[in-house]
Amino acid sequence: MSKSAGCCKRFLHYAFDYETPKTLVIPSLGVGFVFRFTQFLVVMYVGIDWYVCVVQKAYQDTDTVISTVTTKVKGFAFTNTSDTEPRFWDVADYIIPPQSDHSFFVLTNMVVTPKQVQSHCPELPSPSTTCVDDCNCVEGRSDPRGNGIQTGLCENYSTTARTCEVLSWCPLEIDTKLPEHALLVAAENFTVLIKNSITYPKFNFHRRNILPHVNSSYLKRCEFSRLTDPHCPIFRLKHIVSEAGEDFQDMAVKGGVLGILIDWSCDLDWWAGECLPKYSFRRLDNKHPVNNVAPGYNFRFAKYYKAADGEETRTLIKAYGIRFDVIVFGTAGRFSIVPTIVNLGAALSFLSLVRREMFRLASV
Numbered sequence: 001m002s003k004s005a006g007c008c009k010r011f012l013h014y015a016f017d018y019e020t021p022k023t024l025v026i027p028s029l030g031v032g033f034v035f036r037f038t039q040f041l042v043v044m045y046v047g048i049d050w051y052v053c054v055v056q057k058a059y060q061d062t063d064t065v066i067s068t069v070t071t072k073v074k075g076f077a078f079t080n081t082s083d084t085e086p087r088f089w090d091v092a093d094y095i096i097p098p099q100s101d102h103s104f105f106v107l108t109n110m111v112v113t114p115k116q117v118q119s120h121c122p123e124l125p126s127p128s129t130t131c132v133d134d135c136n137c138v139e140g141r142s143d144p145r146g147n148g149i150q151t152g153l154c155e156n157y158s159t160t161a162r163t164c165e166v167l168s169w170c171p172l173e174i175d176t177k178l179p180e181h182a183l184l185v186a187a188e189n190f191t192v193l194i195k196n197s198i199t200y201p202k203f204n205f206h207r208r209n210i211l212p213h214v215n216s217s218y219l220k221r222c223e224f225s226r227l228t229d230p231h232c233p234i235f236r237l238k239h240i241v242s243e244a245g246e247d248f249q250d251m252a253v254k255g256g257v258l259g260i261l262i263d264w265s266c267d268l269d270w271w272a273g274e275c276l277p278k279y280s281f282r283r284l285d286n287k288h289p290v291n292n293v294a295p296g297y298n299f300r301f302a303k304y305y306k307a308a309d310g311e312e313t314r315t316l317i318k319a320y321g322i323r324f325d326v327i328v329f330g331t332a333g334r335f336s337i338v339p340t341i342v343n344l345g346a347a348l349s350f351l352s353l354v355r356r357e358m359f360r361l362a363s364v
Contacts, residue, residue, distance in 0.1 A: 059335055059336070059339055059340040060267075060269070060333030060334055060335055060336060060339065061202070061333065061334055061335075061336035061338070061339060062331055062332065062333045063200045063201065063202035063203060063331070063332050063333075064200075064330075064331055065198050065199070065200060065264045065328065065329065065330040065331070065332070066198065066199050066200075066201065067196060067197065067198040067199075067262075067264070067328040068196070068197050069102045069194065069195070069196050069326045069328060070194075070195045071104045071192055071193065071194050071195070071324075071326065072192065072193045072195075073091055073095050073104060073106065073190055073191070073192045073193075074091060074190065074191050074192075074193075075091070075186070075187065075189060075190030075191060076088070076089065076090055076186075077089040077094070077184050077186035077187065078186075079183055079184065081179070081183065089184065093107070094106055094107040094108075094184060094187065094321075095107075096301065096319060096321075102325065102326050102327070102328075103323055103324060103325045103326060104192065104323070104324055105321055105322070105323045105324075106184075106187050106190065106237065106321050106322050106324070107184060107187075107319050107320075107321040108182045108183065108184045108185075108187050108252035108253075108255065108320060108321045108322060109178065109179055109182045109183050109184070109252060109253055109254070109255070109319075109320040109321065110183060110317050110318060110319050110320060111173065111174075111175050111177060111178055111317070111318040112315065112316070112317055112318075113171065113172075113173040113174075113315070113316040113317075113318075114315045115171075115313055115315070116169040116170060116171065116302075116313060116314050116315070116316055117169070117170060117311060117312070117313050118167070118168070118169055118170075118312070119167075119168075119169075119170040120151055120165050120166070120167055120168075120170070121155075121165065121166065121168065121170035121171060121172060122155040122156065122157040122162075122163045122164070122165055122166075123146055123147060123148070123150075123157075123163045123164050123165070123166045123172070124146075124147060124157075124163070124172055124174070125157055125161045125163055126145075126146075128143060128145075128146070129143075129146060129163045129164050130161065130162065130163055131154040131162050131163060131164050132154065132162065133154050134152060134153055134154050136154060136164065137150050137151070137152050137153060137154050137164035137165070138150055138152065139151060139152030140152075146166065147166060147168045147172050147173070148166030148167050148168025148169075148172075149166055149167045149168070150164045150165065150166055151164075151165045151166065151167060152164075152165075153165040169314065169316065173316055173318065175318050178253070178254070178320070179253075180253070181249075181253065182249060182252035182253050182320075184252070185249060185252065187237060187248075187252065188236075188237055188238035188241070188248040188249070188252070189236065189237070189238065190236075190237050191223070191234050191235065191236050191237070192234070192235050192237065192324070193219070193233055193234050194209065194233050194234075194235065194260065194262075194326060195208070195209070195210060195233065196208065196209040196233075196262055196277065196326070196328060197209075198264050198328065198330070200266075200268070200332045203268055203332060203334055205268060205275075205332065207264070207275055207277075209231075209233050209262065209277045210233055211231055211276075214233075219233075219234065222234055223235070223236060224236075224239070224279070225239075226243075226279075230279070231276060231277070235260070237322075237324075240258060240260065240281050240324070241258060241281075241322070243280075243281040244258055244259075244281040244282050244283050245282075245283070246258075246283055251322060252320075252321070252322065253296075253320070254295055254296030254297075254298070254320055255296040255297035255298055255320040255321045255322055255323075256283060256285050256287070256295075256296055256297050256322055256323075257283070257284040257285040257297055257322070257323045257325060258281065258282070258283055258284060258322060258323070258324050258325070259281065259282050259283070259284045259324075259325050259327050260279065260281055260324055260325065260326045260327065261279065261280045261281065261282065261327050261329070262277050262278070262279055262326065262327070262328045262329075263277065263278040263279075263280070263329060263330055264277055264328065264329070264330030264332070265278075265329075265330040265331050265332070266330065266332045266333075267332075267333055267334075268332050268333065268334040269333075269334060269335050275332070284325060285297065296320060297320070297321065297322070297323055298318055298319060298320045298321075299318075299319055300316060300317065300318050300319070301317055301319065302314045302315065302316050302317065303315045303317070
């Protein structure tokens, strides 16, 4: 036989000979238990790997959402109470400030101190401001918890109390006289249009919460409803508060902070369907039934006027209301060959290692 014929025969045997491991039966409970337990671990690993790869979509590359939000509130109210003069309210009156980043504030209650001028007046009674005579008051002293700068004089606050005089905007605000019922109870029927644009830059993917089929006539008549119209971007405030598990009239007295959450978590594979926003609502500030110190949400602002004689006056308003924070979040995934190969290769490597160890154990 020639040398070339021998090489050809060896190649054929190498390419087409079938090898099978020798089966060895070991009558040992310990070895059998280890063998079956190893098989069980392999089955568990295959199940977990399938769950991670298919259900958790480990075959996808992911990106985090980038978004921008603008809001527009609409609604009117009329108030006529014993504490305030009759007044008509529109959006310029109760949305403070007119523009904010990813949030908007709706005024629902307030304490008004009108016709303040810069003058001298007795401080409000407290342990640090009550006095017997001028010796108890220090000229130039200012207490951050007070209302002005002491003049060094002790004056009559009332027939029963004397306090240190201060340089301040007088008369001083008495913010304990908060109305028990919200002034702007009609605010619950105001509506807000939320315009949200998002992008996933890694996938060059862009979307708006105003869907492509939406036109102007639809926006004029639609209102968000989880059952009948879950993609309308116009929300009634009382429905937002209600879905957060709160009562609007109760919350409107001292205010609070509510979150409007927009979830843009999407599967961008072509077979997965359309990417749509999902809305949810929750209260964000603390409402503990026992530890309820300084509840609600409020701040102060003033409106300034100048009389004909040049004297400056102001109306101080301590505003209570509900701040709505629009929070946008989400992660998108799309099929990518790199994570697919990495996860598949890790699974095959583990199975190959287990197979080799099982054969080694059987040969011992």
